[in-house]
Each structure stands twice: as C-alpha cells, then as structure tokens.
Amino acid sequence: MVEYDYLKSRVRSYAAAHGLTYQQAQQRLRDDTTIYKVRATGQPPVEYVISTEMAAFLSGEGLHGMGPSDRESLNSQLIQLPPVYECGTCGEPGDAHDDATTIRAVIAAYEPDLNPVTWVQDLSRHHARCAPPRLVWKQLIALTSGAQRVCVTGGTHRDIEAACDLTLRPLVMATMFDDQLRSAEPVLLVTAEVVDDHGLGTVYWLNQLEHQWWRPDGFADHPSRGYAANWSIRVEEAGRDGIASPWIAIRYGTDHAGDPLPLCAAALDIPAPWLGLLRGRKELLVLVGPITVAGEAESIPPDLTPRQIGAMLKHGSLVAADAPLIKVA
Ligand SMILES: [Zn+2]
Known part of the structure; x- marks a missing residue:
C-alpha cells in the first residue's frame, strides 16, 4: 500500500493530544464533521458536511504535484458545483441550499513516480441522512514497459x-x-x-x-x-x-x-x-x-x-x- 505519511503523522499527533489510541484517533478524524460553507459571487451560500479529514484535504494537506493556483481551484470546485444534485446514495434530488449535504471524494493517491499529481477522481454528493462524508485514497498506478x-x-x-x-x-x-x-x-x-x-x-x-x-x-x-x-x-x-x-x-x-x-x-x-x-x-x-x-x-x-x-x-x-x-x- 501507498503510505500517506502526512496522514499518519496527523493521526499520531491527534492521538497524542487527546490521549487516544491510533485507531480511535483515526476513527474520530473520520467521524468529526464540519460545516463547509461556500458561496459563489451573488449567490446564497451552500453548506456541505465534510469530515475533518476532508477539510484538511481541501485546505491543501497531502496534495502533491499542484501549483498554488491549482490548490485554489480544488477548493473552488465546490463553489462551482451546481447546488442542485442527485443524491449519490438514494438517487433522489437534493439541494445544498436546504438539505444537509455530504461530500464523498475519491482521490488518486500520490506516488512520486507513478502518480505524481494528486487529483480528484470522483466527487459525489449525498443527503447527509443517506451517507456520512468520506474521503477515499485510491492507488492508481500508471506503469508500462518498453520505451x-x-x-x-x-x-x-x-x-x-x-x-x-x-x-x-x-x-x-x-x-x-x-x-x-x-x-x-x-x-x-x-x-x-x-x-x-x-x-x-x-x-x-x-x-x-x-x-x-x-x-x-x-x-x-x-x-x-x-x-x-x-x-x-x-x-x-x-x-x-x-x-x-x-x-x-x-x-x-x-x-x-x-x-x-x-x-x-x-x-x-x-x-x-x-x-x-x-x-x-x-x-x-x-x-x-x-x-x-x-x-x-x-x-x-x-x-x-x-x-x-x-x-x-x-x-x-x-x-x-x-x-x-x-x-x-
Ligand atoms: Zn439521499
């Protein structure tokens, strides 16, 4: 498995600060959610429920191979999402203005040689009542033989x-x-x-x-x-x-x-x-x-x-x- 050293050290320091085991700290970081408010110019704000882990990701933690402006754009991906969506779990319509909405993201994990750029492979929205927020790191390997x-x-x-x-x-x-x-x-x-x-x-x-x-x-x-x-x-x-x-x-x-x-x-x-x-x-x-x-x-x-x-x-x-x-x- 690819090791996410930054993530491990974050979990370790959280565990030390709160007197928890590594596993408890890991679970806590996944379960702890924050409300993430985004507002496009001239539009009412929309709110997403995201995990602490994902908040860290959106603020740039663990990102590699991106210029500073790309980090901005990752954040603005949320702003650019149309507020009305189809729930990724139940398939019913949702509206991030009114419905508590969770974000789930699949991130192509960094590998210095085989996947040098962290990127969002999939981003889905769900009613908070249907699914908790989740951040998944996926190992994508691009490796060929020959020239x-x-x-x-x-x-x-x-x-x-x-x-x-x-x-x-x-x-x-x-x-x-x-x-x-x-x-x-x-x-x-x-x-x-x-x-x-x-x-x-x-x-x-x-x-x-x-x-x-x-x-x-x-x-x-x-x-x-x-x-x-x-x-x-x-x-x-x-x-x-x-x-x-x-x-x-x-x-x-x-x-x-x-x-x-x-x-x-x-x-x-x-x-x-x-x-x-x-x-x-x-x-x-x-x-x-x-x-x-x-x-x-x-x-x-x-x-x-x-x-x-x-x-x-x-x-x-x-x-x-x-x-x-x-x-x-
Ligand atoms: Zn739903």
Missing part, C-alpha cells in the same frame, strides 16, 4: 516540442573509467529516439536533449564521468504495491514544493546480477545518448553488447554521470 515518451522543447524553436522515446536498459559492464579495475559495474543505459522531428531532423533534437538536459545535468564525456545531482534513480523489485514487474524510475529535479519531478518510469526485466550489484551502492552509473558527433548520430540497436557500448562511450556517442540511487530494499 517511455517524453517531450523536449526546441532551442530557438521554443514553441515546438518533439516527442522522444527513452529506453532504459540495466546492464552489467566491466568498469570503463579505470583501466586498473576490471570489476563488473551496474550501469543504466538510457537511449533516446526522436519520434517526430517536425522537419528539423533527428540531430537537431538529439542536440536539444544533450544541451538542455544531459550536459547541464552533469553528464560528461569519457574519460571523466560527471555527477548528476539533480537526478535520482529509483529501482523497485517486483511485488511492492502489488506491481508484478520490477521497475525503474528516473527523477529529474524537484518542483516548487520540493517533490521530485519524474522524467519517466518503466516496468522492465531487471537481471538478478544487476540488482545484486546495486546493493550497498549509493550511486549508479548512467550512460545517456546517442550524442551527435561531427553532426551525426549513431543509432543504438537494442542488442548492443557492453563492448560496443564501451566503444560508443570512448567515441563520444554516449555521456556518463553517477546519479544518486534510491535504494532497492
């Missing part, structure tokens, strides 16, 4: 965005950065393929990726290797949150609220030796490309051998950086 679509903007063509597919490949390679060391090193190879070049050519868009993303983020040419501090790589084995496949997510900086910005996440077969080599590591070597060399881009076939990858790195067709690793369990 992951991202969009890159043009340099001098800021209004144009090109779709690119990123493919993630976990590989074990002999250490390439120190000729004295021949130990095996786990590597994540990230290759980009331009899907729609808008007539500007593949090379143009690969250059945008190189100069907007890879190099500013710390990726460097062989024989040095950079450090991509704004990146982090999350590796999850199968089974967690009921997801049947292992998966890897790349994060890329943080938003205004400090939440990680997901670049992509993919379900994929992760070789057991690769996972084994990850244990105890704080960083992972990431290779990205293709980088254009002398105005040309090498294509990267899916069955590229580690030796060929090493050659591409030395040739300048790939750049490298260590990225912080979010540990596997």
